[in-house]
Amino acid sequence: MGANDGAVLAFRQLINNGANNLRYNIVLVSDGYTAAEIPLFRSQCQGFLRKLFWTAPFSSLRCTFNVFALEVRSTASGIDDPLTCGDGSTGSGAMPATFFDSTMCGGGSVRRVISLDSGLVRNRVAGFLPQANSILVLVNSALGGGTQSDVAVFTTEPGWEDTALHEFGHVLGLADEYGCYVCDGSDSGRTYDWFDSIIQGYGLPDQPNVSPGGSRAGLKWGAMVASTTPIPTTAGSVPAGTVGMFESAKYYDLGLFRPEESCAMRNTGAPFCAVCRAEITRALVPWTPTTTCVTPTATPASLTVDAGIRSKVMILPGRGGYEVTLDTTTNLPAAPTWTYRLNGGSWTALPATRTIQVPINQSPGTNIYNHSAEVRAQVGVGDLDYWVPGTSTFTTAQDTDLIALRQPNNAANAIDPNYGDAGNVEGTGSASINFGGLVAGNGWLYVRSRKYYTRLAVRLQLDPGFFGPDDKPAWGLQNITWTPTPSQSSGLTAFYDVTFDASGLCWLDSNPATVVDPNVGFPISAAGKDAIGQSFSATGRLVPTNVEYRRSISTIERAKIPKWEWPMLFDIREKVLEVVFNGVLVMLNENVLRIGELEVELKDARKG
Amino acid sequence: MDMSRFEPPEDFSLEAPEPGRRPEEDVAYRHALRLTFSYQRFQVELILIEAIEMIVPPSLEITRQPPGAEFWYELQDSKQTTLYRRVQRNPLDPFVEVLTGNPERPLAHLNSGRTGGEFTLLVPILPQARYVVLYEWSLPPDAVQRDVPPSPKEIARFPLGGAIDDETIARDTIPPRTVSDALAAYDGAAVIHLRASDNTGEVANTVFRLDDGKEQQGLTVTIDEPGKHTLLFWSVDRAGNIEPENLVKFTVRRPARLGRK
Numbered sequence: 001m002g003a004n005d006g007a008v009l010a011f012r013q014l015i016n017n018g019a020n021n022l023r024y025n026i027v028l029v030s031d032g033y034t035a036a037e038i039p040l041f042r043s044q045c046q047g048f049l050r051k052l053f054w055t056a057p058f059s060s061l062r063c064t065f066n067v068f069a070l071e072v073r074s075t076a077s078g079i080d081d082p083l084t085c086g087d088g089s090t091g092s093g094a095m096p097a098t099f100f101d102s103t104m105c106g107g108g109s110v111r112r113v114i115s116l117d118s119g120l121v122r123n124r125v126a127g128f129l130p131q132a133n134s135i136l137v138l139v140n141s142a143l144g145g146g147t148q149s150d151v152a153v154f155t156t157e158p159g160w161e162d163t164a165l166h167e168f169g170h171v172l173g174l175a176d177e178y179g180c181y182v183c184d185g186s187d188s189g190r191t192y193d194w195f196d197s198i199i200q201g202y203g204l205p206d207q208p209n210v211s212p213g214g215s216r217a218g219l220k221w222g223a224m225v226a227s228t229t230p231i232p233t234t235a236g237s238v239p240a241g242t243v244g245m246f247e248s249a250k251y252y253d254l255g256l257f258r259p260e261e262s263c264a265m266r267n268t269g270a271p272f273c274a275v276c277r278a279e280i281t282r283a284l285v286p287w288t289p290t291t292t293c294v295t296p297t298a299t300p301a302s303l304t305v306d307a308g309i310r311s312k313v314m315i316l317p318g319r320g321g322y323e324v325t326l327d328t329t330t331n332l333p334a335a336p337t338w339t340y341r342l343n344g345g346s347w348t349a350l351p352a353t354r355t356i357q358v359p360i361n362q363s364p365g366t367n368i369y370n371h372s373a374e375v376r377a378q379v380g381v382g383d384l385d386y387w388v389p390g391t392s393t394f395t396t397a398q399d400t401d402l403i404a405l406r407q408p409n410n411a412a413n414a415i416d417p418n419y420g421d422a423g424n425v426e427g428t429g430s431a432s433i434n435f436g437g438l439v440a441g442n443g444w445l446y447v448r449s450r451k452y453y454t455r456l457a458v459r460l461q462l463d464p465g466f467f468g469p470d471d472k473p474a475w476g477l478q479n480i481t482w483t484p485t486p487s488q489s490s491g492l493t494a495f496y497d498v499t500f501d502a503s504g505l506c507w508l509d510s511n512p513a514t515v516v517d518p519n520v521g522f523p524i525s526a527a528g529k530d531a532i533g534q535s536f537s538a539t540g541r542l543v544p545t546n547v548e549y550r551r552s553i554s555t556i557e558r559a560k561i562p563k564w565e566w567p568m569l570f571d572i573r574e575k576v577l578e579v580v581f582n583g584v585l586v587m588l589n590e591n592v593l594r595i596g597e598l599e600v601e602l603k604d605a606r607k608g
Numbered sequence: 609m610d611m612s613r614f615e616p617p618e619d620f621s622l623e624a625p626e627p628g629r630r631p632e633e634d635v636a637y638r639h640a641l642r643l644t645f646s647y648q649r650f651q652v653e654l655i656l657i658e659a660i661e662m663i664v665p666p667s668l669e670i671t672r673q674p675p676g677a678e679f680w681y682e683l684q685d686s687k688q689t690t691l692y693r694r695v696q697r698n699p700l701d702p703f704v705e706v707l708t709g710n711p712e713r714p715l716a717h718l719n720s721g722r723t724g725g726e727f728t729l730l731v732p733i734l735p736q737a738r739y740v741v742l743y744e745w746s747l748p749p750d751a752v753q754r755d756v757p758p759s760p761k762e763i764a765r766f767p768l769g770g771a772i773d774d775e776t777i778a779r780d781t782i783p784p785r786t787v788s789d790a791l792a793a794y795d796g797a798a799v800i801h802l803r804a805s806d807n808t809g810e811v812a813n814t815v816f817r818l819d820d821g822k823e824q825q826g827l828t829v830t831i832d833e834p835g836k837h838t839l840l841f842w843s844v845d846r847a848g849n850i851e852p853e854n855l856v857k858f859t860v861r862r863p864a865r866l867g868r869k
Contacts, residue, residue, distance in 0.1 A: 023663075113718060133662075145707070148705055163707050181717045184716070
């Protein structure tokens with residue numbers, strides 16, 4: 001196992017605040033990560049940066065650091081975990097082949113102690129960055145362990161970033177503030193004694209954050225203690241963050257004092273106390289530029305949503321709505337998780353197309369056109385470069401947009417008589433037409449008989465707010481009532497039988513009571529419910545003279561003679577005839593009949 | 609590595625940067641020696657001296673009274689006058705601080721059983737410096753009474769700078785060390801840089817052999833031939849100590865071709 005069990009893939013700079021010879025250079029190194037797990041390592045590096053740069057005082061010292069990552073692939077994932085260890089613990093026996101050969105129970109005594117080939121780590125880092133100040137190896141294992149020595153090593157157990165900052169505090173000259181050394185209960189409650197401290201190898205409490213106590217004036221951090229704060233200071237007697245003189249520090253429960261009740265040098269994960277913050281800042285002065293160091297400011301996540309109404313959609317039979325596209329803009333990094341909700345309902349995953357269905361009549365009989373759409377984007381803390389602990393402001397963004405669906409407008413409905421319906425041409429044997437003395441009826445043209453009738457169509461034009469066959473042929477109206485009752489109807493179309501006479505009048509369905517001037521026509525109305533139950537009504541007028549007879553009555557384009565009347569049998573009394581009928585010249589010359597521009601060759605019916 | 613080019617200018621200072629003064633301007637602390645030590649039990653050896661242009665933290669205030677820390681190190685001149693002093697945790701201490709997994713007492717010191725290893729110290733390049741000295745506190749073996757005060761104990765002392773004379777070099781048996789910035793793969797030409805250092809401050813030469821080629825001297829290796837390659841490299845110090853070969857394997861991938869317009 002060792003350097004043959006993997007390869008150095010890349011050396012990347014994560015934070016660049018200037019020349020390496022002027023900054024405090026931190027290098028994060030991977031071990032026990034396969035190539036496929038390197039993205040995980042990168043994400044964990046980001047986690048460390050967040051912890052570092054959002055922990056005071058490092059949060060104000062961002063420009064002090066350059067940070068790098070040495071991405072090293074291992075053949076296998078994890079860490080060696082020997083079956084047995086000097087502390088009596090039992091391991092899994094796993095022995096994955098890793099580049100730096102990290103192992104639990106390093107040295108053989110304590111399982112949580114990790115050892116690795118630190119010389120190889122230093123060599124590989126030095127090849128890229130001779131100016132490395134701190135090297136931190138991250139081992140891909142959830143097993144708990146780590147060691148702070150010349151090369152710091154941590155597994156990725158929860159809280160490793162906090163421990164790393166605690167150890168960094170030591171590098172910068174801070175003492176532990178907890179009151180035991182091995183902390184197994186055997187060394188609790190001890191009273192500080194300088195002679196004992198030297199014998200134990202702890203040294204003297206020279207560090208700026210521990211003190212043998214004494215008067216306020218003699219205290220190392222006495223200038224930071226308010227005159228109202230009691231000395232010594234009893235835990236719980238003052239608000240958190242108060243600088244005082246709290247007993248228990250640097251491996252002795254009694255006789256040694258620390259500045260605040262809580263500090264990262266006593267409990268990992270806690271903030272650094274004011275005294276430690278000041279000391280860290282002072283210790284990093286040589287690497288801290290005083291010129292243009294911009295303290296990072298976390299940018300709260302932002303999101304704007306713009307709801308765009310698209311096409312109509314039938315959500316369920318009889319339940320319609322619109323497809324709405326929720327266009328979004330956010331400053332959140334990576335690939336956020338998107339959810340949305342309508343009208344304060346439950347949050348639902350937002351489709352990748354960003355398109356949702358917004359109903360009009362989610363409840364039967366109740367049409368709602370005004371909605372609110374809320375969209376939320378969330379990323380994990382691991383996606384952020386920086387983060388303010390304890391708030392979701394930087395991981396979650398949300399916005400609302402109002403959606404006003406199109407409401408149908410009955411005033412915009414219409415009934416259109418100018419409809420060239422191919423089914424208009426109708427007739428019966430009693431139909432007749434007067435041609436100024438020539439009479440045609442039942443296929444025959446008669447002189448002095450003055451009427452014929454046909455079937456004319458009207459069509460309902462609905463406002464686009466309604467749902468109907470004009471949107472999709474399958475979306476039939478739920479019901480429709482025409483007034484007067486047509487002789488026939490289908491969908492949006494109604495057919496009325498209209499009788500004309502030569503005196504310039506017409507009427508419906510052979511009902512003389514409806515006689516009108518064809519130029520004035522008949523009032524027609526329709527009412528009902530569209531495909532999703534929206535009530536509609538419309539009024540219009542069937543004006544026969546507006547109907548294009550040439551299309552509606554006959555496929556013969558040039559003459560107003562219904563097709564259904566062909567072939568015709570003419571009873572001719574004279575071989576030559578010339579009359580004007582309604583402004584149209586009708587001429588007969590032997591066997592040629594001309595009606596306007598139409599020229600018809602006649603055959604003698606008696607000859608068969 | 610030739611340390612002469614890292615000689616600080618005449619206006620160097622041992623003092624911490626003055627308030628308001630930019631560290632970038634404090635050139636005395638921008639020229640460092642990284643000293644790498646190995647230890648076995650309590651036997652410490654200085655195995656590498658690397659001259660590096662980087663910031664060195666300032667010295668503690670130098671007083672007659674030694675620091676109270678469990679470990680400290682000094683640069684001293686030929687008269688053993690302290691020129692530079694820093695404290696830190698004792699790198700020889702087998703007790704290491706670990707996360708316990710116990711939320712009540714999350715941290716503790718446990719005996720790792722470690723008896724050997726390596727550690728590094730950073731010191732400034734000072735023209736007068738002749739020795740680096742490591743200290744810890746010590747009590748006489750029979751000291752059980754407080755009337756026998758603890759005293760500083762010199763763990764080890766090593767020559768630096770002008771104290772590394774020909775005799776020192778002749779006695780040297782520790783080989784140099786060469787590191788590289790080789791990666792596993794390159795798109796296009798591979799340019800690999802070698803960096804060599806020795807406990808006497810400089811190496812005689814650095815040699816490399818690429819694949820089955822001839823041995824060459826130098827600190828830069830360039831190859832653009834696509835395929836898998838093997839690079840062997842090592843250095844030799846002025847005493848003739850030869851470093852064991854270092855081996856790296858890497859692949860040069862053919863660079864992507866530009867499409868025709």
